[in-house]
Amino acid sequence: MTGEALGFYCLSAVLVGSALAVVLTKNLFHAVLWLALALTGTAGIFLLLDAEFLAAVQLLLYAGGIVTVVVFAIVVTERLVGERISQTSRHIASGAAVSIVLAGLVVKAIMAGPLTSIRTPMTGDVTALIGETVLTRFVLPFELLALVMLAGLMGAIYFARPED
C-alpha cells in the first residue's frame, strides 16, 4: 500500500466517523464540533489530491466560517427558546436506508467505468488556472452564483428587519 492510499484510508475513517457522529450525537454543540472535524478531514482529502487551493479554501470558508455561523445560530436560538435544544434524530431509520441506497448507487456508478490506478501528477500552478477559468470560461456561472448569494443576503435582511 502506498503512502497516499494509507493517508486516504486514515482520512476517510476520520471523515466517515465524524460525519456519523454529527448525525448521531445528542448534544447539538458536540455535533457542530464533529462537523468541524469532518470538514477539516475533507480538506485533508483535497490535499491528497494535490488541490492545495481547494483545501485552504475549504478550511477558510467551511471549518472557519460556516462552523462559526452555526455555533452562533445555536447559541442565539437557545437563548430565544430558553432551553437546551438536543438532537432527536427521529427519522434515523429512513435516513439510514436512503443513504445506504445512495452509497450503493454511487459505488455502482464508479465501478461501471474503468478505474485508472495511476494518477498523473499535476503540473503547473493550479491556483492560477482556477483563477483563469473562473474569469473566462466559467464567468457566467460564477456571476450567477454571486447573484444567488446576493438574493440570499437580501432574504436574510428581509426576515431580520424590525417590525414596523
Add this chain to the structure above:
Amino acid sequence: MPEWLLPVIAPFVVLNAIIGIVTYVTLLERKFAARMQSRIGPYRVGPHGLLQPIADAIKLMMKEDIVPTAADRPVYNLAPIVFLAPCMFIFATIPFAPGLGVADLNIGILFFLAISAMEIVGLFMAGWGSNNKYALLSAMRAVNQVISYDLPFIFSALTPVLLAGSLRLSDIAMAQEGLWFVFYPVLGQLAFVLFIVSTVAAENRAPFDILEAESELVAGFRVEYSGMKFALIQLGEYAHILGASFLGALLFLGAWSGPGPEWLGPVWFLIKAMCVFLLVTWVRWSFVRIRVDQILALSWKALLPMTLLLLLATAFVVVWRHSGVA
C-alpha cells in the same frame, strides 16, 4: 543527512524556536508596557528580569489543574490543544530566509489565513466547555468579532499579493527586493495601516479586547482554565500574534532583506517582526476598550469597504502598470 529526515527536523526546530521566542515576547511586551507607563517592569528574576518568563512557565506548570464540575469535560480538556494547534501551524509556511522554511507552499498566504481563522474553533470550545456565563459570553463576542474582522484582515493582506502577483510567501518577499511594499506610493501605506488595525482586532487585543474585557468578563473564555491548560492557551495567543507580526513583516517590510551578509537575513526578519509586534503592543497600551457595537460597526461600515476599495485600486494599478510595460 538522509532526505527523509528533513521534514522531521525542520518542524521540530521551528516549533522550539517559536516557543522560545513566544516566551520572551511576553517579557518584551511587559517591559515595553511598563516603560510606556513609567514603570520598570519585571526586574527581580535574573539580570534585568531576563529569567522572568522561565519563572512564569515553571509556575504555570506547577499549578493545580482545576476542572469545573459542571464543565463539558471532553470539550473543556481538548479546547487548549485545538486552540494551540492552528496557532503553531501558521509558522509552517513562513520562509525565514530564501529556501529556509518548513513548507513553502504555492498557496502560502492562503494557507496562513485559513489556518489562522481556525483558531476560533478552539476558542469557542473553551468558552462553551467551561459552562460558565462569562466564558460563554466571551466566546459569543469572539465569534462576532472574528466574523467581522477576518474579511478586512484577509483583504488587507491581499494587497501585497496583488502587487507581487503570487500567493507564495517567498515570492512576495522576493518581489520587495527593490521596494518594500510599505513604501509603495499611497497603496502600500494605506494597506499597512489597515493591516495593523485589523491585526489588532483579529488578535482580540485592546482596544478590541471585548472578549477578554477584564472589567466585565473577568478574563473571558479562559476564566475557568488554570495551570498548564491556561499556559497552552496563552502560548497559542502569543504565537498567533507573533505569526501575524511575521506575516506583516513579510508582506510589507521586505522580510529578510537588509544590509549585511546574507546569513543575517533571518535576524533582520526577526527584528522587523518584533517592530510590527511592538507597533501592535503600542496600540494596545494606548487606547481604551471600544464598545461591542462600535467595534462591529467599525468593521462593517469602515474597514470592510475601505479594504475592498483598496483591493480594487491595487488591481487597477497593477493592470495599468502591466499594460504600460507591455
